């Protein structure tokens with residue numbers, strides 16, 4: 386359990402106190418503001434396996450319980466926010482593990498997209514596929530230059546499911562969503578800003594966090610209850626649609642991944658990622 390100790394006398398530079406809940410997700414809470422920096426920590430690329438998804442979900446649940454004032458999602462990697470689902474878990478998958486993976490991703494999205502406090506993504510690097518979904522689930526996105534963000538599922542031979550599309554529709558114009566999803570397009574930082582996929586550009590990781598703090602501070606005069614009820618009004622439909630069709634959504638994912646042409650593509654895709662270094 387993360388404890389919130391509001392010691393107002395703590396100097397600014399010491400305000401964040403480390404409260405590690407798991408090696409996979411580090412949590413630091415600013416004791417002055419109640420804002421939590423949550424850092425994804427699964428090197429090398431923060432690939433989302435079941436343990437990483439569950440760890441982040443638990444942290445968000447704890448932050449809810451402790452009436453967190455805001456969340457800044459970050460990454461311990463130098464130039465990668467998150468490379469999405471762990472591809473090694475979906476290539477030649479164990480069927481039970483595959484189901485657990487998608488169920489954990491659904492659970493995490495429900496918590497993050499529906500969080501009752503302001504949420505931000507401090508994108509210190511690439512945010513691809515599932516990594517982009519995490520960013521889209523937050524209320525605000527700040528990214529460093531020369532990084533990539535987008536949902537490349539159609540390029541991988543599969544279709545994003547309804548709640549992933551809804552997360553993108555919440556942020557982009559209808560036209561931009563169509564182009565982004567149908568082309569499986571990955572955007573560079575400046576292109577992402579142009580279409581509204583991110584909200585701001587920052588020079589480095591520290592600045593992404595500072596800009597996220599500034600965004601969250603804008604809510605200091607907003608009543609927490611009014612904030613959470615309004616957010617629920619705005620996002621509740623997409624969440625209810627998933628909660629009432631979790632099994633169908635899971636089956637769609639499992640069938641997509643088990644499709645022989647997707648498996649064939651994944652084999653080549655993984656090889657191409659590995660051979661980049663040679």
Ligand SMILES: CCCCC/C=C\C/C=C\C/C=C/C(=O)SCCNC(=O)CCNC(=O)[C@H](O)C(C)(C)COP(=O)(O)OP(=O)(O)OC[C@H]1O[C@@H](n2cnc3c(N)ncnc32)[C@H](O)[C@@H]1OP(=O)(O)O
Pocket residue numbers: 429430432433465467468469470471472473475511513514515516533537538541543544545546549638641642655658659661662
């Ligand atoms: C198949 C899709 C399922 C669709 C399901 C249906 C509908 C739902 C829709 C969406 C849900 C989400 C799905 C996903 O998230 S699937 C994951 C898609 N992710 C990617 O395509 C990203 C792939 N990675 C990259 O593009 C690059 O790695 C990078 C992030 C741009 C970083 O580049 P960089 O040059 O800095 O690093 P490397 O490429 O050298 O990578 C280092 C190391 O990590 C391995 N790796 C990279 N990405 C992943 C990953 N997602 N999972 C597991 N491992 C990954 C890479 O192979 C290298 O390994 P090595 O052993 O060579 O060190």
